[in-house]
Amino acid sequence: MMSESNTRQLKSLFFLLFSLFLASCSSGSPSPENLIQNPGFEDQSVSWGTFQSTVQRVQGGAHQGNWSLEVKASPGQQAYSAWQELKGKIIEGKAYIVTGWVKGQGGAIGQKLCVLAREAGGSAPFEDGESCYTLTGEWQPVSSSRTISPGRTILQVHFFRPNQVRPDDVFLMDDMHLREID
Numbered sequence: 559m560m561s562e563s564n565t566r567q568l569k570s571l572f573f574l575l576f577s578l579f580l581a582s583c584s585s586g587s588p589s590p591e592n593l594i595q596n597p598g599f600e601d602q603s604v605s606w607g608t609f610q611s612t613v614q615r616v617q618g619g620a621h622q623g624n625w626s627l628e629v630k631a632s633p634g635q636q637a638y639s640a641w642q643e644l645k646g647k648i649i650e651g652k653a654y655i656v657t658g659w660v661k662g663q664g665g666a667i668g669q670k671l672c673v674l675a676r677e678a679g680g681s682a683p684f685e686d687g688e689s690c691y692t693l694t695g696e697w698q699p700v701s702s703s704r705t706i707s708p709g710r711t712i713l714q715v716h717f718f719r720p721n722q723v724r725p726d727d728v729f730l731m732d733d734m735h736l737r738e739i740d
């Protein structure tokens with residue numbers, strides 16, 4: 559006759575083995591790697607390029623962790639962005655999705671922000687997958703996707719304010735991901 563504690567131990571063992579079984583099943587298809595460098599801006603490096611803008615890491619009020627990236631329009635510009643280029647990390651014929659969180663500040667609140675997944679490299683002009691959103695004063699999720707055409711070697715991810723830029727036009731970005739879609 560099995561004691562109650564033995565039964566409990568057996569149940570625990572079964573649960574452990576079942577968990578290991580599930581872990582071994584899921585390890586066959588690991589979740590796709592995030593291709594963005596320093597995606598939550600928690601490291602000191604800023605791996606983002608600028609277009610008519612300045613960027614700096616800011617502490618506090620982040621969507622995740624302690625830090626986010628502030629993107630600010632350069633004086634007198636009508637559009638601006640922050641962008642990152644993924645070169646040699648993408649495969650033609652595969653689809654990719656870029657996701658992130660953004661938050662408007664100052665004159666950017668109520669204005670348009672577009673997420674561009676831009677194919678470049680090869681002989682053709684660049685082509686964009688584009689999704690646009692209206693910035694608010696709160697964090698919101700945004701995304702865009704693109705299937706890589708033959709001959710392409712580069713995918714750029716742009717967070718772009720395309721119009722009606724005001725002197726105090728600022729947005730924050732955090733928790734960025736770029737992943738291959740299965």
Ligand SMILES: [Ca+2]
Pocket residue numbers: 598599600620621622623624625626732733
């Ligand atoms: Ca962060």
